[in-house]
Amino acid sequence: MEALVWALAGLIFGSFANVCIYRIPKGISIVKPPSHCTACGNRLTPVELIPVLSWLLQKGCCKNCGKRISVQYPVVELVSATLFLLALGHWGITLTMPCWVAFFWILLVIAWIDGQNKIIPDSLLLAALVCWVPLAIQHVLAGYEVKALLPSLYGALAGGGSLMVVLLACLVILKREGLGWGDVKLMAVAGLYLGLTQTVVALLVGVYIGAIVVLIMLALKRWKRGTAVPFAPFLTIGIVTAALWGQTIANWYFQLIGM
Numbered sequence: 001m002e003a004l005v006w007a008l009a010g011l012i013f014g015s016f017a018n019v020c021i022y023r024i025p026k027g028i029s030i031v032k033p034p035s036h037c038t039a040c041g042n043r044l045t046p047v048e049l050i051p052v053l054s055w056l057l058q059k060g061c062c063k064n065c066g067k068r069i070s071v072q073y074p075v076v077e078l079v080s081a082t083l084f085l086l087a088l089g090h091w092g093i094t095l096t097m098p099c100w101v102a103f104f105w106i107l108l109v110i111a112w113i114d115g116q117n118k119i120i121p122d123s124l125l126l127a128a129l130v131c132w133v134p135l136a137i138q139h140v141l142a143g144y145e146v147k148a149l150l151p152s153l154y155g156a157l158a159g160g161g162s163l164m165v166v167l168l169a170c171l172v173i174l175k176r177e178g179l180g181w182g183d184v185k186l187m188a189v190a191g192l193y194l195g196l197t198q199t200v201v202a203l204l205v206g207v208y209i210g211a212i213v214v215l216i217m218l219a220l221k222r223w224k225r226g227t228a229v230p231f232a233p234f235l236t237i238g239i240v241t242a243a244l245w246g247q248t249i250a251n252w253y254f255q256l257i258g259m
Helices: 002-026 053-057 072-091 097-117 122-143 146-173 181-219 232-256
Strands: none
Touching: 002 072, 002 097, 053 072, 072 097, 072 232, 097 122, 097 181, 097 232, 122 146, 122 181, 146 181, 181 232
């Protein structure tokens, strides 16, 4: 029953994620006007707002004007539900879990916006930072001292600092940005959540997956050399992977090298 409830919640928040993905880059309020067809402006009925199911029943088209509705909408809703379930399975019903659910949801929105527009809105990073505050308070209360936040600070320095070094090196050597400042800020915020070890895992997973995708797209001639590649989707995969299995991956690696 818990899984069902959280899956439904994930679908609903996934629907809202689609609203944010469309409106935030355009500077439109995410509250008003109410949900409507982006082609004809027709206000959506409650039936048309049912996650995934409404898209299937309407065969991916607007009931009013017949224009195709992107498959992005059900995909984002399903990914959101999956993230909610992964968080539930990992943290259970605890005080910690809602913070991670919120962070995962924000990462989903960031990844999709960056993938489409090559920007990472500061408003979303600020929201992620706000969602970290309850976790920070829990760490302090559990450790009975502010020193309990040091792992988070080390993670932020490792995440944001390492990408900043790469960015500055590209500016000096290549005379262009190899990645954006949004990526730097994203990993700094993620480091607060992950701590040092898991931040390193997140970076490695994100970089490796990004490199593999770029090589495949170049081989298929879908991208050309010098094409600007959004990095946040790959970092998001790395961050979620590290949050859920980062310590296990790190332990496996340390055993592999005999540490």
